[in-house]
Amino acid sequence: MSKPAMSTPRPAARRGRRTTVAAAVTAVAAAWVLTGCAYEEDICSSGEYPVMTVGATGSACVLNEEQPPEGYTRYPEGKVPLKVDDKWDIYWNTHTLDKDGKIIDAP
Structure with a gap:
């Protein structure tokens, strides 16, 4: 019996996913930098x-x-x-x- 064929992602598809992930990470980092300075941590919790x-x-x-x-x-x-x-x-x-x-x- 022969083994079933396994599908592998095409190189272009891998690049597309990497680009999407990189863009998402960049967007999160930019948001953190832009809003990180505005965040103020409370001394105590509510109550x-x-x-x-x-x-x-x-x-x-x-x-x-x-x-x-x-x-x-x-x-x-x-x-x-x-x-x-x-x-x-x-x-x-x-x-x-x-x-x-x-x-x-x-x-």
Whole structure:
């Protein structure tokens, strides 16, 4: 018995698929470059708020209905970071609150 004939893609068809894939990858890369700078990542997920470590620059996110864990406190009103690298996110990299709630330079 002879083997059944296997169909193989024609070279032109392969080139066509490669071109289509390359064009799609290029389009996605261009879209990423054009919109990547506009994307702002939230500090916390929906239903959470950010808290900071007392006396240090650490931070965490806490569920809205919960209090900050021991060693953490809420950010001062009006100075809460909302997006990664926003004004307050950058500020709190070099500042913190002491145990009395006073803003100090980070150690």
